[in-house]
Amino acid sequence: MLAYVVLLIGAPLISVVQHALSLGFASFGASITAPVALQALLLTVRCAIEISLINALMGTAVAWVLARYRIPGKGFFSAVVELPFALPTLVAGVMLSTLFGPHSFLGKAAAASGVPVIFAKPGIILALLFVTLPLVVRSVEPVILGLDRAEEEAAFTLGASRILIFFWVTLRSLAPAITYGSIQCFARAIAEFGAVVVISGNIPYRTLTAPVFILGEVESGKTESAAAVSLMLLILAVLLSYLTRAVQRRLSTATG
Amino acid sequence: MRAATQKAAFVRWSVGQIVLTVVVLGYLSIVLLLPIGALAVQTVRGGSEVLRSLTEPEVIQSLLRSLLVAVAVTLLNTIFGLVGALVIVRQRFWGRRILDALVDIPLAVSPVMTGFAFLLVYGRGGLLTPVVEWFGWKVTFAMPGVLLATLFVTVPLSLRELGHVLAQLGMYEEEAAATLGASAWTTFWRITLPNVRHGLLFGVTMTAARALGEFGAVLVVGGAISGKTQTATTLIYASLEERRPVTAFGMAIVLCGLSAIVLLAMNLIQRRSVVPE
Numbered sequence: 299m300l301a302y303v304v305l306l307i308g309a310p311l312i313s314v315v316q317h318a319l320s321l322g323f324a325s326f327g328a329s330i331t332a333p334v335a336l337q338a339l340l341l342t343v344r345c346a347i348e349i350s351l352i353n354a355l356m357g358t359a360v361a362w363v364l365a366r367y368r369i370p371g372k373g374f375f376s377a378v379v380e381l382p383f384a385l386p387t388l389v390a391g392v393m394l395s396t397l398f399g400p401h402s403f404l405g406k407a408a409a410a411s412g413v414p415v416i417f418a419k420p421g422i423i424l425a426l427l428f429v430t431l432p433l434v435v436r437s438v439e440p441v442i443l444g445l446d447r448a449e450e451e452a453a454f455t456l457g458a459s460r461i462l463i464f465f466w467v468t469l470r471s472l473a474p475a476i477t478y479g480s481i482q483c484f485a486r487a488i489a490e491f492g493a494v495v496v497i498s499g500n501i502p503y504r505t506l507t508a509p510v511f512i513l514g515e516v517e518s519g520k521t522e523s524a525a526a527v528s529l530m531l532l533i534l535a536v537l538l539s540y541l542t543r544a545v546q547r548r549l550s551t552a553t554g
Numbered sequence: 555m556r557a558a559t560q561k562a563a564f565v566r567w568s569v570g571q572i573v574l575t576v577v578v579l580g581y582l583s584i585v586l587l588l589p590i591g592a593l594a595v596q597t598v599r600g601g602s603e604v605l606r607s608l609t610e611p612e613v614i615q616s617l618l619r620s621l622l623v624a625v626a627v628t629l630l631n632t633i634f635g636l637v638g639a640l641v642i643v644r645q646r647f648w649g650r651r652i653l654d655a656l657v658d659i660p661l662a663v664s665p666v667m668t669g670f671a672f673l674l675v676y677g678r679g680g681l682l683t684p685v686v687e688w689f690g691w692k693v694t695f696a697m698p699g700v701l702l703a704t705l706f707v708t709v710p711l712s713l714r715e716l717g718h719v720l721a722q723l724g725m726y727e728e729e730a731a732a733t734l735g736a737s738a739w740t741t742f743w744r745i746t747l748p749n750v751r752h753g754l755l756f757g758v759t760m761t762a763a764r765a766l767g768e769f770g771a772v773l774v775v776g777g778a779i780s781g782k783t784q785t786a787t788t789l790i791y792a793s794l795e796e797r798r799p800v801t802a803f804g805m806a807i808v809l810c811g812l813s814a815i816v817l818l819a820m821n822l823i824q825r826r827s828v829v830p831e
Contacts, residue, residue, distance in 0.1 A: 300653060302634055306706055307656050309681050311663075317674050317797035363578040369572065375579065377821050378586050383760070384813040384820070386753055388787050389806045392794070393589035396596045396803075400726075408732030427585050460570065492787070496755035496794065509664040509770065516670050516774060527676070528667040535662035539655065545573025 318525035329526035338511040339530060345419070345507070346487035349426045357483075358476055364435070365442040368475030374383060376482045379436075382429050387492030390428050394421065394497050398471025422507065425493035430483040437479030441472055454550045478545045485538040488531060590810070597807045604804040611779055613789065613801060617808065619697065620786035624765035627704045631761050634755065641714075642745075643720045661710050669774025672703050695777040700785065703771040708764050712757030719753035730809025755823045763816040766809065 319326055361369055363369070364376055382390065398405045398415040406416045415421045453463045454510065468473060491509040497506040500514075514522035597604055608614060628807035640646075642654055660668070675682050676693035693699040696772050699789075727749070731741045769787040776783030778792055786805055 301651060303638070303653055303656050303709070305682075306702070307659060307709065310706065311659065312669065313681055314667065314671045317643055353566075356578075359574060359578050360582065360611070363575050367575055369575060371577070377817060378582060380817060380820060381586055381590075381813075384755045384763045384767075384817040386787050386809050388768060388769040389588065389593075389767070389788055389809050389813075392790060392802060392806050393593040397589050397592035404593070424585070430583075431585060457693075460568070485662040489662065489667075491664060504803050509666045512664070512666045512670060512712075512771075513774065516597065516666075516673070521674070524670055528607035528664075528670060529662055531667060535659065535664075539658050539662050541656075542658075 300516075302548050305370055311532065312520050314525055314528050316418075317521060318529040320525075325522065326526050326529070328465060329523045329529055332523070333415055333542030334506065335511060335523065335527050338508045339527065340507045341419075341504075341506065342488050343349060344371075345426060346484045348423060349430055349487045350484045352423075352427065353430055353483045354480045357431065357479060358472065361435045361438040361442055361505050365439050379432050381432075383432055387429055387490065388496065391425055391493040391496035394425055394493070398424075398497070412545040416497055417501065419505060421493055421497040421499075422505060425497050426487045426490055429490055430486050433486060434476065437482070438475045441475040445471055465466055474545060474548050478542065481542050481545060485542070487523045488534060501536055514526045523543045541542065570786070580727070583810060593810065597803045600800050600803055603800045604807070607798075607801040608804045609810065610801070612613070612784065613805060615781070616784045616789040617786050619700075619784065619804070620766055623701055623704050623763050623785065625699060627708055627765040628758055630760045631708050631714050631757050635716050635757055635761075636750070636754065638671060638713045639716035639800055641721050643717050644725065657710050657713055658709050659710075664775055665707065665768065665770025668703055668706055668771040669713065669776075672699055672706070672747070672771070672775045677701075693774060695768050695779060695783060697776070697783060699775040700783055703775045704765050704768050707768055708761045710761045711764060712754075715757040716750055716753050719750050723749055750822055757822065758825065759816050759819045765814060766812060766816075 310351070318329075332341065360379065364372060364379070367376070367463060395416060396402065398421060400406075400416065406417055408420075413420060415424065449467050449471075450463050454460075455469050460518075489509060490507075491513070493511070494507050495510050496528075498507065498510070500506050500510050506514075508531055512524045512527050515521070517528070592619050638653075640656065642650060642657075674680055676686055677700065679681065691698055695703065727745050728741050731745055736744075767787065769791070771783050771793065772778075772783075774787050776785065776788065778784050778788035780792065784792065786809055790802045790805045790809075793799065793805070
């Protein structure tokens with residue numbers, strides 16, 4: 299078992315690290331601070347942060363409505379929320395491109411109103427939103443379903459308004475799950491390739507994200523640069539993985 | 555009991571709740587349903603052209619390659635997922651934590667990086683290149699590389715799901731069976747396996763969906779060489795690049811359809827696993 303995992307997962311990762319540092323730390327540093335590379339990394343991180351915040355808010359809202367309210371078609375919407383997990387990310391990108399493409403109704407409307415979607419940052423945001431939507435919802439919904447209403451009901455009998463109850467009582471219990479989901483969103487967003495590559499147009503300095511940058515470098519044979527940026531993403535991924543486990547531990551003690 | 559009081563507590567809609575529901579449903583529709591609708595409309599408009607493109611030999615080949623890889627990967631990683639989950643959850647050994655952490659990594663790694671890493675490992679001067687060459691296999695820019703990269707990406711899916719299920723189940727029943735004299739194999743086959751049934755099915759569907767949809771890693775390792783390493787997803791990408799959107803839409807809709815089937819399967823399994831036994 300150990301052999302399988304080490305060979306399959308460990309070997310490739312080690313190769314990336316080794317290759318990135320093969321020309322020394324100075325070269326590594328130069329690679330990641332090269333203007334295009336740096337901008338790509340910054341754009342990726344910036345988008346990921348925005349996505350995580352939006353998802354923390356909307357994901358919780360979606361989970362709340364799906365868990366607590368009785369709506370016709372709830373099963374349908376529940377299934378729809380799971381959709382991004384079953385769909386290839388590239389297909390998601392293609393869908394968004396047809397929706398907001400230069401020849402489409404929405405695309406032309408967007409361009410006219412000064413907020414272009416395709417080949418621009420809003421397109422990246424939408425693509426990432428599509429792909430990461432289930433993450434927070436999936437994390438928060440079970441917690442909402444398992445909440446002990448006694449606390450909320452006690453607050454209600456003491457005269458608190460519903461909104462107050464939500465923010466002061468319920469949210470405290472939901473916070474670990476929301477955080478966990480958001481971190482997963484962030485990790486997913488920095489790595490996303492398929493959905494982004496089609497809709498963003500991959501314009502350096504403006505819509506070129508780190509994963510797409512890596513692809514470009516690999517295709518032009520600049521493997522050291524690709525390895526360097528890959529290593530940066532890998533470091534981020536490992537940090538996030540560590541963070542996820544820490545939050546997960548808190549989550550299981552909170553609900554346990 | 556709690557469920558009954560929860561349902562009963564929801565009697566009248568307040569303005570706030572209506573607004574929230576509208577906002578949420580609207581958000582879901584815009585972010586998720588609208589794009590799907592757009593694709594469907596485009597494909598319908600393409601009509602017979604789309605159908606014709608789907609019968610091209612290259613298209614069918616690509617789809618077959620994707621399906622083959624998906625089946626192989628699902629089989630392998632479900633077995634390894636089960637073994638791995640049993641090992642990680644139930645046994646203590648040196649390196650257990652490392653194994654646990656390693657397994658999580660593919661979820662956070664960018665697919666492009668995965669493909670690139672495999673190019674490094676099995677390419678010129680790679681760590682495992684001597685091994686591969688000794689066997690006479692070709693990994694990079696060939697289907698074995700595609701298979702390996704897809705394996706990498708799907709390792710955590712089954713394993714984690716089964717791990718959760720096993721952790722929740724505990725070793726209760728297995729220990730009881732042991733005291734009654736059952737052999738390890740009998741215990742596994744008649745107690746463990748049926749108990750993890752739902753987790754297993756869930757893992758299978760998730761792995762299959764992910765394997766079918768894998769794009770970035772496959773693109774980089776395989777090189778999307780038409781006729782040799784072109785898979786369903788890379789075909790879509792290549793068709794778009796070559797300004798042949800009809801083929802792209804056609805394949806996209808096919809993959810959509812397959813994903814819908816997977817989604818349905820996931821839903822059915824989830825619903826059945828909630829029923830108390």
